[in-house]
Amino acid sequence: MVGKRVFWALCAFAAATLLTLQAPGWEADAPRLKLKFNSGWRFFRGDVPEAALSAPDFDDSSWESVHLPHSPKILPLRPAWPQDNAGINWYRKLFRLPEAYRGRKLFLEFEGADQVADVWVNGAHLLTHEGAYLPFTVDITELARFGGETNVVVLRVDNHPNPDIPGYGGWVSFGGLYRDVWLHVTDKLHITDPVYADRPASGGVFVTYPFVSDSLAVVQVKTHVLNEHARSASCTLHTRLLDLSGREVASAVSTAKIPAYRDYEFIQTLEVKRPSLWHPNHPHLYSLRSEVQEGGESMDVVVTRIGIRRIEFRRDGFYINGERLVFMGANRVQEYPYVSWAVPNSAQRRDALRLKEAGFQYVRCSHNPQDPSFLDACDELGLLVMDCIPGFQFIGGPKFRENSFRNMRDMIRRDRNHPSVVLWELSLNETEYDSDFARMAMRIGHEEYPGDQCYVGGWKFPEIYDVFLCASQHGARDYRGKTPLVISEYGHWDYGGPRSTSDVDRRDGEEAMLVQARNHWESLNRNRSLPHLCGDGLWVAVDFQRFPSGVIDYFRIPKFSYFFYQSQRDPGIRLPGIDSGPMVYIANYWTESSPGTVTVFTNCERVDLYLNGRLVATRRPDSSEISQHLLHPPVIFPEVPKQPGELKAVGWLGGKKVAEHRRRTPGPPKRLEISFEMPGPALGDGEDLFFVYAAVVDANGTVVPNESRDIEFTVDGSGFLASPPVVTAEAGIAAALVRTTTEPGTITVRARAAGLKEARATKACVPVN
Numbered sequence: 024m025v026g027k028r029v030f031w032a033l034c035a036f037a038a039a040t041l042l043t044l045q046a047p048g049w050e051a052d053a054p055r056l057k058l059k060f061n062s063g064w065r066f067f068r069g070d071v072p073e074a075a076l077s078a079p080d081f082d083d084s085s086w087e088s089v090h091l092p093h094s095p096k097i098l099p100l101r102p103a104w105p106q107d108n109a110g111i112n113w114y115r116k117l118f119r120l121p122e123a124y125r126g127r128k129l130f131l132e133f134e135g136a137d138q139v140a141d142v143w144v145n146g147a148h149l150l151t152h153e154g155a156y157l158p159f160t161v162d163i164t165e166l167a168r169f170g171g172e173t174n175v176v177v178l179r180v181d182n183h184p185n186p187d188i189p190g191y192g193g194w195v196s197f198g199g200l201y202r203d204v205w206l207h208v209t210d211k212l213h214i215t216d217p218v219y220a221d222r223p224a225s226g227g228v229f230v231t232y233p234f235v236s237d238s239l240a241v242v243q244v245k246t247h248v249l250n251e252h253a254r255s256a257s258c259t260l261h262t263r264l265l266d267l268s269g270r271e272v273a274s275a276v277s278t279a280k281i282p283a284y285r286d287y288e289f290i291q292t293l294e295v296k297r298p299s300l301w302h303p304n305h306p307h308l309y310s311l312r313s314e315v316q317e318g319g320e321s322m323d324v325v326v327t328r329i330g331i332r333r334i335e336f337r338r339d340g341f342y343i344n345g346e347r348l349v350f351m352g353a354n355r356v357q358e359y360p361y362v363s364w365a366v367p368n369s370a371q372r373r374d375a376l377r378l379k380e381a382g383f384q385y386v387r388c389s390h391n392p393q394d395p396s397f398l399d400a401c402d403e404l405g406l407l408v409m410d411c412i413p414g415f416q417f418i419g420g421p422k423f424r425e426n427s428f429r430n431m432r433d434m435i436r437r438d439r440n441h442p443s444v445v446l447w448e449l450s451l452n453e454t455e456y457d458s459d460f461a462r463m464a465m466r467i468g469h470e471e472y473p474g475d476q477c478y479v480g481g482w483k484f485p486e487i488y489d490v491f492l493c494a495s496q497h498g499a500r501d502y503r504g505k506t507p508l509v510i511s512e513y514g515h516w517d518y519g520g521p522r523s524t525s526d527v528d529r530r531d532g533e534e535a536m537l538v539q540a541r542n543h544w545e546s547l548n549r550n551r552s553l554p555h556l557c558g559d560g561l562w563v564a565v566d567f568q569r570f571p572s573g574v575i576d577y578f579r580i581p582k583f584s585y586f587f588y589q590s591q592r593d594p595g596i597r598l599p600g601i602d603s604g605p606m607v608y609i610a611n612y613w614t615e616s617s618p619g620t621v622t623v624f625t626n627c628e629r630v631d632l633y634l635n636g637r638l639v640a641t642r643r644p645d646s647s648e649i650s651q652h653l654l655h656p657p658v659i660f661p662e663v664p665k666q667p668g669e670l671k672a673v674g675w676l677g678g679k680k681v682a683e684h685r686r687r688t689p690g691p692p693k694r695l696e697i698s699f700e701m702p703g704p705a706l707g708d709g710e711d712l713f714f715v716y717a718a719v720v721d722a723n724g725t726v727v728p729n730e731s732r733d734i735e736f737t738v739d740g741s742g743f744l745a746s747p748p749v750v751t752a753e754a755g756i757a758a759a760l761v762r763t764t765t766e767p768g769t770i771t772v773r774a775r776a777a778g779l780k781e782a783r784a785t786k787a788c789v790p791v792n
Contacts, residue, residue, distance in 0.1 A: 054321045056208040060116075060131065061091035062709060062765065064200075067113045068095055075115060077146025079173040083115055090709040090765075094365035095199040097745070100577065101569040108363075112198050114178040125169045128209045128251065131176065132160045132216070134202035134395060137364065138188055141179040153188050153426055155196065156391040156413055157433040160207075160219040187422040189413040189430060189451065190391075195568065197363035202394055211251040212258060213323040214313060215286070217436040220247060223470050225288060228313055228327045230440050231474055235333035235344065240298040242273065242331065246289040246313050248323075250281040258322065260289045261314040266299065272309070300344050301330025301442040303384045304596050306405035308442070330402060330442025336478050336490050336507040341557035343445075349551070350407055350558030351591060352385025353378065353574070354512060356567040357393045359712070360577045361746045361760055367710040368396035373701060375400035377575055378564055380602040381585050382592040387511060387560040390415050390452045392434045401443035404601065408443040409480065409492075409509070409560070410434055414451030424460065427451070428467055435471040446490060446509070447472075450481035461487045480509065490557070500549060510559035514546040515572055528571045529582055530731065530753035533612055537622060540584040540610065543574070544649065544657065547591070551652035561588075578714050578758035579700060583610040583624075590624040590655050594676055605681035607674035612728045613667075613686040621663045626655040627674030627682060635668040689755075690721035692730055694780035697772055704787035707741055707767040717750075717757045717774035717782060726755040733757075734776045741788035742770035752776075763788050 065086035074081045095112045120129070133140065137155035141148065145166045152159040168174050182198035190196060207216075220226030226247050234241040242264065250256045257280045264273040273293035281287045299307035308330050315323040335342040341350060355378065359366045366374075371394045378386055385407040388397075392410060401408050412430045431449045438444050449464035450456075461484040468479035478489045485491035485506040493499035495513035502508055515525045527539040543561065550559045566573040574585040586608035594605040607625040611617050623630050625644075632639045642658050650656035663670075667688040674682035700714040715738075719730035734757040735749050746760035761770065767790040775781040 054210060054315075054323050055213070055325065056206075058206040058208070060204040060206045063116055063118070064089050064091060064093070065115045066093065066095070067115075068110050069113075070111070071113050075113070076143045076177050077175065079117055079175050081115075081175075086113075086115065089114075091204055092201045092365040092367060092710065093199050094197055094201060094363045096197065096363070097361050098197075098363060100360050104569055106195065106568075108197050109183045110181075110198060112180040112182070112200075114180065114200050116176050118174050118176070119172070120167055120169050120174065122170050124167070124208055126211075127164075128162070128207075128211055128213060129164045129167050130160050130162055130207040130209075130216070130219070132158055132205045132207060133178075133200065134158050134204070135364075136178065136180045136200050136202075137182050137196055137198050138190060139181040139185065143177045145174055153185075154413070154430060155182070155188075155190060156393075157430060158218055158437060160216055186417075186419045187426060189419075189423060189427045190415075197365075199365065201364040201366075203368070210322045212256050212281075212315060212317060213249060213251075214315060214325045215247045215249050217247075217439075218433050220249075222247065223432070224473055226436060228311065228325055228440070230311060230327065230329050231476060232331060232333060233474070235298070235300065235331060237300070237344075238297060240295040240300075240331045242293040242295060242329075244275070244289075244291045244293065244311065244313070246291070247286060248279075248281065248289065248315055249286045251284060253283050255280055255282045256317050259316045260291070261312075261316060262291050262293070263312045263314075264293055264295065265310045265312060267308065272296075272298075295331065298331045301332040301405075302343055303348070303350070303405040303407060304593075304598075306330065306403060306442075308402060327440055328399075328402065329440055332442055334445050334476060334478070336446070336557055338505055338507055339555050341445075341507070348384070348558075349556055350385040351547070351588070352383045352387065352407065352558060353381075353561040353564035353588075354387045354389040355393070355564045356389055357391070357397075358565075358567045359760075362712065366394070367708075367712050368394070369706055369711045370713065371397040372400040373579070373713075374565065375404055375406060376601070377579060379404040379406055380589070381564070381574060381581075382589040383564070385409070385558055385560065386564070387411065387448070389563070392430075392437070395437070398438060398441045398443060402441055405598070406443055407445050407558075408441065409446040409448050410438050410444050411448035411452070412450070414454055416453050418451055418454050418456050418460075427460075428463060431464060431467045432471055435468065439472055446478050446480050448480050448492060450483070450488070450492065452482060452511075456483065458484055458487060465489070482511065494562075495546065495550075500553060507557050508553070508555060509557045510550055512562040513550060513559055514543045515562040517546065518542045523572070526571050527582065528566075528753065529576050529580060529756075532754075533583075533610075533617055533728075536583040537610060537618065539574075539582065540587045540622075540624075541649075543584045544587050544653065548649055548652045551654075576753075578716070578756075580716070580756060580758070583622075586610065586624045587657065590626045590657070591653065592626060593654075594626045594681070605674055605676055607672045607682040607684045609670055609672050609684050609686045611670070611686060613670050613688050614728065615665075615667075615688075616729075619662050619665060621660040621670065623658040623660065623672050623684075625658055625672070625674045625682065627676045629675045630658045631673040631675070632660050632663070633669075633671040633673070634664065634666060639663055687723060687725045689725045689727040690723065692719045692727045692779060693722045694720060695734065695774045695776060695782040696720045696724060697774055697782040697784035699784070699786055704789040705742065705761075705763050705770060706791050707763055707765060707788040708791040709763060709765040711763040711788075712745065713761055715759045715761050715772050715784075717752070717759070717776075719752055719755045719776070719779065728755045730755040732776050732778075734774055737773045737775075739771045740785075741766050741768040742786075
């Protein structure tokens with residue numbers, strides 16, 4: 024485990040304890056401000072005196088200086104089971120507000136706190152929020168101090184097991200303020216927040232699509248405006264729909280007189296001719312700009328990103344924009360090694376990109392609502408989403424049910440405008456709840472999202488839910504009912520239960536990874552034999568906790584099965600900025616101990632395999648019974664002559680060479696070679712988090728996959744290690760986790776290991792507004 028001295032000493036980069044919150048000069052007069060509130064926090068685990076809640080001069084110098092998102096504990100890799108992360112976690116922040124904010128509305132929004140959060144501002148207790156995964160907001164307008172006066176906000180976050188709070192089964196909790204915090208500054212005449220407004224199918228901006236075709240789309244916009252002035256307000260709502268280039272494609276103007284301290288809901292209809300429709304293969308997005316004016320003056324502006332599309336879950340499958348799509352996807356758990364759930368927006372997006380580049384079209388958010396930035400990335404990249412309430416193998420009493428029903432409402436209100444979200448899992452996963460719970464879930468889902476574009480799924484009671492969610496180990500493939508079917512999980516439990524042969528680390532070697540890949544391709548093939556299937560989700564996309572069940576490991580390095588799924592993508596679809604199109608991959612390291620049968624994953628029509636420049640064979644995809652329903656079965660080359668050197672696979676499509684992959688037999692280890700998880704600069708926001716890889720390579724730069732020596736990392740400049748300094752290489756690669764500071768500049772990483780030439784690499788760290 025990384026000791027406190029190692030990790031938190033390096034957290035001294037955090038912003039000064041006393042922070043003055045001021046928008047940049049160019050936007051200080053904007054009608055609405057959304058200011059990140061992540062820096063300048065102090066953290067303490069344990070009991071604190073009452074003075075900490077209200078006194079700005081309370082001495083918190085012994086508290087840790089932290090920057091959100093934050094994990095109370097830095098855990099070891101593959102932590103022991105069961106885990107004990109329960110505790111009382113305190114967060115305290117001093118801040119000042121400029122005089123310009125006096126007379127405006129001020130809200131603090133917390134995207135997630137695990138799991139019971141009490142909030143005090145300037146000594147006043149404002150809220151107790153129960154639940155780890157959904158946002159909550161406090162109005163600090165009447166308590167705020169301005170100018171030179173100091174404000175203090177304090178949170179007590181308790182993550183002890185609580186049978187009244189739906190969680191991930193109570194089996195994992197990490198605690199802390201692990202998502203973003205925001206300060207919102209608005210006029211007293213403003214568009215509300217949908218969760219804070221607490222109104223069914225209302226609050227904020229709510230966009231639906233009563234009619235969608237290639238030639239015309241009807242977009243309905245509901246906008247909830249609140250007047251907190253002590254006078255009536257004659258306001259005008261200007262709503263404009265803009266395409267990606269900023270061109271206006273539709274607009275509407277409405278007026279209303281709103282009495283003092285009252286609200287009004289505008290309902291407007293926009294018609295879009297020849298709309299660019301949202302689809303996993305072409306995720307077109309629009310910006311909806313909602314501006315509230317009074318007397319010609321702009322009072323509030325909210326921009327909502329939307330995608331125009333129409334979905335249907337039918338008995339015979341899933342349809343989007345009138346076309347059937349059998350979506351292929353995976354379950355995703357919101358977790359990183361060492362920092363647990365405290366994953367910044369940049370890393371959330373990279374995870375979504377990995378899923379897209381793996382060939383997946385769909386992700387199940389297992390088993391809780393995930394970070395808003397992850398859903399934003401799914402919108403951008405074209406990943407369908409099943410949004411899931413918290414719950415796993417446990418149901419409590421009346422208070423538990425009340426909290427679960429609240430989770431349903433808050434999740435839909437938060438996420439209803441995401442075009443990626445096509446299914447709401449209002450079901451406690453693998454939990455024996457009753458039919459009354461299921462009926463209430465259905466009622467809440469359709470009350471919060473009226474119309475024919477809301478689909479509610481559950482793992483029990485298919486006669487009640489819109490969509491039946493069933494895992495392969497629970498008999499999904501035998502289901503012949505009338506309710507549309509999504510296979511929620513497959514490819515894992517069927518192959519050995521708690522000792523599944525699908526649980527494979529990269530360090531376990533080629534044979535083990537090939538077994539996992541074969542399990543997955545056999546399972547997917549069986550799924551695809553079902554003519555009525557809507558789609559499926561592999562268990563699981565990325566390794567988590569101590570479970571190496573993913574096609575991507577803890578460090579976001581692909582296993583062989585990742586490339587099997589990648590091979591299922593359509594070679595004719597190329598997406599800008601995304602690894603797409605034709606591919607070929609040799610699932611073999613070509614060492615002395617490697618399998619003699621060479622498996623190649625490809626979406627090409629045929630593959631030529633060369634050994635040291637000589638053609639070994641040309642083969643077409645496998646047509647055996649475990650492959651016959653796949654879009655692109657693997658290509659198998661049995662008994663390739665064992666000669667050291669280079670294997671080369673060339674993929675052909677339409678009579679043309681379109682893809683190539685090479686493997687070279689590794690020689691003795693000579694040096695280390697550093698690479699970064701992502702291209703381009705890191706973000707100097709104190710939050711960006713990324714992996715650095717040190718590969719053990721031979722004289723030709725080929726990774727030596729049987730290497731497992733210890734490698735020591737050091738980081739200087741605008742970043743620091745968020746993982747242990749010494750890491751054991753797995754399959755020839757060691758990974759360290761680096762977090763940025765708030766100082767732009769250069770991050771320098773060095774890697775050393777006994778007997779090898781050390782490596783050094785740099786990455787720019789750029790400022791962020």
